Amino acid sequence: MVVTLIAIPLVPIVAVVAAGGIWFASNSARATPPAAGTVEFSRPLAVPPLAPSRVEDGVRVFELSADEAATTFEDGRSTPTLGYNGSYLGPTLVASRGEQVRVHVANRLDRATTVHWHGMHLPAAMDGGPHAPIAPGATWHPGWEVDQPAATLWYHPHLHALTREQVDAGLAGMFLLRDEEEASLSLPRQYGVDDIPVIVQDRSFNADGSFAGSIGMQFDGVLGDTILVNGTVAPYLDVTTERVRLRLLNGSSARMYDFGLADGREFDLIASDGGLLAEPVASTSVPLSPGERAEIVVTVEPGERVALRSNPPDPALHAGSASFDVLELRATASLAPRPEVPAELASLPAADAGDAVAERSFVMSGHNINDRQMDRGRADFTATVDTSEVWTVRNENPLPHSFHVHDTQFRVLSVDGSPPPARLAGLKDTIALEWSRDYRILVRFEDYADPTTPYMYHCHLLWHEDQGMMGQFLVVAPGQRPELKRPEGDSDDHHDH
Structure with missing residues (x-):
């Protein structure tokens, strides 16, 4: 694997040797939604x-x-x-x-x-x-x-x-x-009233109205210049309660987001992918890679308007530098009361790797994991039911990757040897990978042994997944023999259609 960085003034370009050729990503060429503050929420x-x-x-x-x-x-x-x-x-x-x-x-x-x-x-x-x-x-x-x-x-x-x-x-x-x-907690939970799904996607449109689906010169995959929230362009939400719970989902196939409010106010981060955190985290931003979720509770004042915005992601992700609006919250003149978020949320046991039975390493590079691409006839490893393992995951590219594991909710033990930030201290199934940082995660295979049918792990930038940046594992009972077979008619071609 060869990685070459080419610096050109004012137009940073990265060339990465990936499966099938060299891909380029230029920040100046990235499809970008309208700049923050310019959207008329209609x-x-x-x-x-x-x-x-x-x-x-x-x-x-x-x-x-x-x-x-x-x-x-x-x-x-x-x-x-x-x-x-x-x-x-x-x-x-x-x-x-x-x-x-x-x-x-x-x-x-x-x-x-x-x-x-x-x-x-x-x-x-x-x-x-x-x-x-x-x-x-x-x-x-x-x-x-x-x-x-x-x-x-x-x-x-x-x-x-x-x-x-x-x-x-x-x-x-x-x-x-x-x-x-x-x-049992005093949290907003009336669906569609104070508990709102927020599925965020980016799309571009061709002249005939169809979605544009070209990869172009982007290593990430398809990036769009229009933000959709629950399928709505330029949306606003009428907020009728003092506090509103937003269930954020990065439903995009490639774009990284860093969600915050336009005026920089704090909100309560209460949950990550797999459920509630132990306690709320006062936050001004929450970064999400494709597939990640977060639940936040926002407090509003009567009659105010404030935009949910995506700010530039961590520069270590090399995922662009744009800031753009996503959704406007419009508080009504009179708001129904809602209690403050409780100081304690969920009982989460400490992430203890003391009984882990194995350690594994996963290196993301190009469109490969550990220099291999997906093969549906190959189990990349076999785990034993009712055991835990420690995995070290690393992104060797100076361009975006993420890591998603099926079936299990893992715990982040450390990021480059340091304790994870509070937002990553809960249950996770997907995580963004910054360049050249080691993520140690604790993965438990609770039950459901099956020697024939695998689970997946893969990059959740979906074009990367489609190019073969995925592996599979079996979970078996003690002493059980793996029996994975290639699906009938499988050719294992990796290409975007």
């Missing part, structure tokens, strides 16, 4: 509907269908899109810890798809990765017990080499988990 924020469900023999059942459609985002132009139970994005599923759930997923597309339950702890056969394609016209029926804390999760396709295309077309939605501990 459309009420769409809030995805709650998915209806029914209980059959003690199982909560949801119905999802992946559909082809068209959506009007702006200027009256029709955009070909994909959606679940609608034209774009999908409904919000809600379930409680301890419930048995089942989802009937009908594929009404003219191509295969999958549905991956991102952040969910569940059997490998139900995970919805690239080993579980749903053929056109077919229906998949995954079921499992919800056995993890209250959290903001999401679902999206994970089809081999086609994930970016299908997610960018609109296939994504939130999956919210409840539990008794979270329900």
Whole structure:
């Protein structure tokens, strides 16, 4: 692997040798949304509907269908899109810890798809990765017990080499988990009123209204010049309560965000990917890479307006230097009272690596992990159920990568030898990787042994994933023999379609 930095005055360019050739990234050439302070917020924020469900023999059942459609985002132009139970994005599923759930997923597309339950702890056969394609016209029926804390999760396709295309077309939605501990706290939780899903994506449009999907000269993948929030361009939210809970999801396929409020005010960061933090963290910004989530509680005054904004990401990410607006919060003249955020939130055990049974290293470079690309016929390693491991993850590129692990919520032990910042001290399944920093994480394989069906780990910049920047692992019972086989008809081509 060769990395060459070329410095040209005023136009920093990075050349990286990646799988298939050399990719260039120029900050001056990056597609960038309108500058902060220039957006006229003109459309009420769409809030995805709650998915209806029914209980059959003690199982909560949801119905999802992946559909082809068209959506009007702006200027009256029709955009070909994909959606679940609608034209774009999908409904919000809600379930409680301890419930048995089942989802009937009908594929009404003219191509295969999958549905991956991102952040969910569940059997490998139900995970919805690239080993579980749903053929056109077919229906998949995954079921499992919800056995993890209250959290903001999401679902999206994970089809081999086609994930970016299908997610960018609109296939994504939130999956919210409840539990008794979270329900006992005085937090905003009235969905659509003071508890708001905020799915942030960037898109560009062609002259005919279709999404622009060219990678161009960007190492990251597809970057857009228009911000969508829940599929809404230039959105505003009428806030009717003193405090509002925003469930932030970076639903973009490549762009890094650093969310804050335009006036720099503090808010309470209360949760990360896998659920509540031990205590709220007073924050003025929260960076999220693709796939990451965070829950924040914002306090507003009657009649005020303030924009949720993305500020330039950490320079170590080399992910651009733009600042742009995302969503305007418009407080009504009279606000319903909401209590302050509790000083204590969740009982999180200390991240103790003392009983870890193995240590592993993962080096992200180009479109490879440990100098290898995804092979669905190869298990990159095998873990044993009911054990923990310490993984060291490192980004060897001066350009963006992230790291996502299926099934498990890991704990960050250290960043370059130092304790993690408070925002990374909770349960995580995805993390941004700054260049040349070592992230030590504690990964536990709680249960669900399966010698035949793997889980994934990969970069969550979706074009990187599609190019093969992914590996897979099996979780087996003690003494059980791994039996992974290559899926029938698999060619393992890595290219963007």
